Amino acid sequence: MTELQEPSVRPLKVVQLLPALNSGGVERGTVEFARELVRRGHHSVVISNGGRMVERLKLEGTEHISLPVHRKSLASLWQVRPMRRLLESLDADIIHVRSRVPAWIAWLAWRGMNPLTRPRLVSTFHGMYSVNFYSAVMARAEHIIAISDCVQRYILDNYRVDPARITLIPRGLDAEAFSPTLDIAAWQKNLYSVFPRLQGKKIILMPGRLTRWKGQEAFLDMMARLVRLRPDCHGVVVGDAEPGKQHYLEELLAMRDRLGLAEQVTFVGHRSDIAEFYRLAAVTCHMSNKEEPFGRTVPESLASGTPVVAYDRGGASESLNAGFPQGLVAPDDIVDFAARVDQIIDADVEITLPRSYYLDSQASSTIGVYRQLLAKGDRG
Template sequence: MTAASRRRPSHTVLVAHPSAELYGSDRVMLESVSGLVDDGWRVVVAVPTDGPLIAELRRRGASVELCPSPVLRKSVLTPRGFVRFVRTALVSTVQGSSLLRRERPALVYVNTITVPLWPVLARLRGIPVLTHVHEGEASASAVMRRILALPLFLSRRIVVNSRFSTGVLTSSFRSLGERSEIVYNAVPGPGTRTDPRPRLDGPLRVTYIGRLSPRKGVDVAIGAVAQLRDRGVEADLHVVGSVFPGYEWYEKELTETVGRAGLNDSVRFHGFQPSVWDIVGSGDVVVVPSRVDEPFGNTAVEALLAARPVIASATSGLLEATAGYRTAVTVRPDDATALADALQGTIDGWDATAQAVTADADEAERRHSVSTYRRRIADIVRSAARR
């Protein structure tokens, strides 16, 4: 008899998540949920808003509860944002406590450190907490890093997605780093790989996937394409992703930049896409031009899984995610010229790159195996929930 079959069906894990979208940490959480469902747990996921994540959670066998939750974002530092944060916290305390009373979970799985109220509510009811850390804000002040890390002391177990993120925790509180366990993100690849073009006839096809925000450096990618054009090198940029609410000004700024540079025929905005594989497969190279620290580099790994070379900023978790791959190149952050040089280098070395991408894709599949990730998460949760 397996551990899953011995466990009473009423045993529940409640997963607290800060959004209902389908970006990096959202997709990793889906694999955590699948691992728990496969292990026999009843999984309830609490999200603050409606969104595309909900249908995918239900498809994987989880129940979903809409429950407001205060989320730590930069807007909290403004007077209006702080008032909104406090108001949401009061409502969340009532509804979150009610949800915990009703579900009586064996464990609360807090996905990211941006929802600090859930560990408090769980521990007040004597429920063990596991926190999965997806953040690594090394550029934040020491005081801010310590404030963000404080709720982790309420966690029985801490899972961290990279050595870099562990280092950030250790720099705040050494004991937290010592209690953390690294589990690299599960990153599913495409159902079928599309071979790269044997020859780069026509413009170089560049792809950006991710949030549209200043920290992600989308404008740097646009600047690099503009520089290539000035050098007489043809390149098209396909931008896949949307903005956080409140950052609409940045999207407008990007479109205005494209217009002023005369790149309307070379830069296309696709908005959010539930699946990116067709766009990645029709492209030649993926760029990850982040300006600031990234705890890991899911997009870089996705490019490699799709058998596409990747050019990423030489910073934080991106260095960790791209290490050891022949077709991964890193460049100075916030430097459009360095990115343009690397893109031109991709063209010049295309024959060797096209031959090496298959081996890199195979290695990425091994490192970020979905099945291995699911088993590890299930084992950790089972251990943390055992009283």
């Protein structure tokens, strides 16, 4: 019997904490999981410094509380007492921390609460953080969720954590949002009116925040090779630079022009319609230049029915191995990457993404962790 089929089980009050709600995989995952909590009849609260996703979060039934829990500064410790008062007033069942600064504030606040009545404390390792005292707070939670095998190995290799305190739960995606049957005809017509160069082209998609380690520079190098093989291809970069880092976009645009790709690569900025871009694309690229903890764009694209080419490392490698292993390329081999994209564009592909990569499975597994923790008598 699934969690949804147990009306006798009392609803939970879950508080998630993260720095802000602007963009990024952690942010989107938090909002989607919050929506799933509400759909299942639980009380969902998110604490952050705010951002562009707050309105969507509230419309979908989650309470948002704004607190400055985002600053990587000792001044953030002034938020511990206000956080303790807030958590005591919320009377939650679970505190779920998703980032280090909020984790420190929440952990220090939680530690000062009554051990007999305080909420249970859960953390999710969304990354393989630098190994130091600052990062170690993520391992102080009563139970830890790892989003991939490589993250779980990282935790066990670097922190004295009982393996029984770790549960591997891949970040889940919304099956409806990324359905391969999604009708995009009207959306496509509007897109071509804004970006006419895309019409009639094989779209090679590069989604993700504009930051050096995500691999946009490698993508441009790859596209310079690919368009020589396939003039019918057009690269589309979806994503924007973080506030204060717009200079990187300018660098990428200059590099595009230097490579002679002004007519072959389009930057479309931050978009809320990424699912439609996946459906439009012939191939999605994942080119992070270091081991990525998960690589959300890989399962999203596969769930949309669009093949992915990615470097064989990190969490992206795990999900691609599970759903489309033909897309794996040796790390940093741009020549082979371009050849593999060229090969896959016209190939008959078979994509089989396991259910564990979907939101329903993630939510059931995470709520299962919550309930097991609540059933324990000791409270840290």
